Amino acid sequence: MQVKAPRGTYDILPPDSSKWHYLEKILRETAALFGYREIRTPVFEHTELFERGVGESTDIVNKEMYTFIDKSERSLTLRPEGTASCARALVEHSLYNGLLPVKWYYIGPMFRYDRPETGRFRQFHQFGVEAFGSNSPYIDAEVIILLVEILNKLGLKNYELHLNSVGCSVCRKEYREKLISYITPVKDRLCPDCRSRYQKNPLRVLDCKNEACHQAIAGYPTIYDSLCDECREHYASVRKALDDNGVSYKHDDNLVRGLDYYTNTAFEVHIPGIGAQSAVGGGGRYNGLVKECGGPDVPGIGFALGMERLLLALDNFDDLNKRMTDVFVAVMEGQYEDIGVKILTDLRRAGIRADKDYTGKSPKAQMKYADKLGAKLVILLGEDEVKNRFLTVRNMKTKEQVKVGHDEIIDFIKRELEVS
RNA sequence: GUGGAUGUAGCUCAGUUGGUCAGAGCACCAGAUUGUGGCUCUGGGGGUCGUGGGUUCGAGUCCCAUCAUCCACCCCA
Numbered sequence A: 001m002q003v004k005a006p007r008g009t010y011d012i013l014p015p016d017s018s019k020w021h022y023l024e025k026i027l028r029e030t031a032a033l034f035g036y037r038e039i040r041t042p043v044f045e046h047t048e049l050f051e052r053g054v055g056e057s058t059d060i061v062n063k064e065m066y067t068f069i070d071k072s073e074r075s076l077t078l079r080p081e082g083t084a085s086c087a088r089a090l091v092e093h094s095l096y097n098g099l100l101p102v103k104w105y106y107i108g109p110m111f112r113y114d115r116p117e118t119g120r121f122r123q124f125h126q127f128g129v130e131a132f133g134s135n136s137p138y139i140d141a142e143v144i145i146l147l148v149e150i151l152n153k154l155g156l157k158n159y160e161l162h163l164n165s166v167g168c169s170v171c172r173k174e175y176r177e178k179l180i181s182y183i184t185p186v187k188d189r190l191c192p193d194c195r196s197r198y199q200k201n202p203l204r205v206l207d208c209k210n211e212a213c214h215q216a217i218a219g220y221p222t223i224y225d226s227l228c229d230e231c232r233e234h235y236a237s238v239r240k241a242l243d244d245n246g247v248s249y250k251h252d253d254n255l256v257r258g259l260d261y262y263t264n265t266a267f268e269v270h271i272p273g274i275g276a277q278s279a280v281g282g283g284g285r286y287n288g289l290v291k292e293c294g295g296p297d298v299p300g301i302g303f304a305l306g307m308e309r310l311l312l313a314l315d316n317f318d319d320l321n322k323r324m325t326d327v328f329v330a331v332m333e334g335q336y337e338d339i340g341v342k343i344l345t346d347l348r349r350a351g352i353r354a355d356k357d358y359t360g361k362s363p364k365a366q367m368k369y370a371d372k373l374g375a376k377l378v379i380l381l382g383e384d385e386v387k388n389r390f391l392t393v394r395n396m397k398t399k400e401q402v403k404v405g406h407d408e409i410i411d412f413i414k415r416e417l418e419v420s
Numbered sequence B: 001g002u003g004g005a006u007g008u009a010g011c012u013c014a015g016u017u018g019g020u021c022a023g024a025g026c027a028c029c030a031g032a033u034u035g036u037g038g039c040u041c042u043g044g045g046g047g048u049c050g051u052g053g054g055u056u057c058g059a060g061u062c063c064c065a066u067c068a069u070c071c072a073c074c075c076c077a
Helices: A016-033 A047-053 A059-063 A083-092 A137-153 A169-189 A192-197 A211-216 A229-244 A307-313 A334-349 A363-373 A383-387 A406-419
Strands: A044-046 A066-069 A075-078 A102-111 A123-132 A160-165 A263-270 A279-285 A300-306 A327-331 A354-356 A377-381 A391-395 A401-404
Touching (some): A016 A123, A016 A137, A044 A083, A047 A083, A083 A123, A083 A300, A123 A137, A123 A307, A229 A263, A279 A307, A300 A307, A334 A377, A377 A406, A383 A391, A391 A406
Parallel strands (some): A327 A354
Antiparallel strands (some): A044 A075, A160 A263, A263 A279, A279 A300, A377 A391, A391 A401
């Protein structure tokens, strides 16, 4: 029996891989434009990092982590997200002592043991940015503007940006209590999930999609109304900055994030029509995370984008890499293959994309192959050429063929490629 | 983790109530006057019908299990 890729994983093959290159290029370029530089962290970390950083009450930590014991009895976990690793690296290298803010982006695979479906995989890819060391609402806005800029560059127009504030540790705690006492009397009307979690994480009840839960808690106190003055001001400033910079969003009282580390600003981006998993990105401020990771009280904010989901939304993508090669060397008689290889190497060393056949194809089949590779020119090499010391260059578009000496071939090809 | 649908050549799919049912299109390969492409025509290779059991004289077609994909729930990116 043959071995297949594990459940929830998949291969990225050409030509799809060029879609990924295209997406990655836009992500990297836009991040750089905003002053974010790449950080690469390990794919696995100590399990404890995620338990503490992401939060023990979260689904991610509770049931979705790929955790294993290595040969030295360490408990390690394949990273389910990128922010905790960034916070860890910031602390480990004491970068909070240096020039602030620290602005990073990351891109790579994440792992979550979840039930696969369209737009949801067990190994999936995220692009994310993190900014540490500033509590300014303007950097909240910067991060959101960056996110929107990426979507714009990708030509994704129908996204919906939801925004909320979940408050600081003080007002959030107060709000939590308020919410629990509001829910407790009606807890019997909640769905089983909510009934079991409202004590530990009452905010989750707010974004439960069960209609019964919504009705049960109708008229609930919003987070917004419970924000302390400072948090309210912060949120107002973020909103004003977004307004000033032409970013449209929707304030959403029900938006709470699934990870424990979020504080204040929280946001999510949805693109309708790409399946049930329509959230392509989300993020927010996490002012307690660095401290939780053993560092000083350094604020942070960031977001992550699900790359698979972006690609789902990017269906109208044109194959950019259809032309694989510019020049094809067709060797008409096998005995001259060594000469063909030398010409090929010369072309490549001159920076010209060139290729040849290696499967013993007939001249006709080689022409067909050259056509499929998108070659603009074909260099023909047969008995006539070898005996009379020249090369035949065929222009695939005009079908014109000219004789060119070996010495001039590179220059000739370069000129031809320039005009075509 | 719960419920449901599906699983036939590389790809998209046909395959009636179980008995020439192993097929089509695309892709691939080879020919159509001997050194030449994109169109057309002809021919060809390729599948133990997801896997493993079972029922039957006989199963791609029925039953069970298992794996995988997809949908809803859940969750998030």
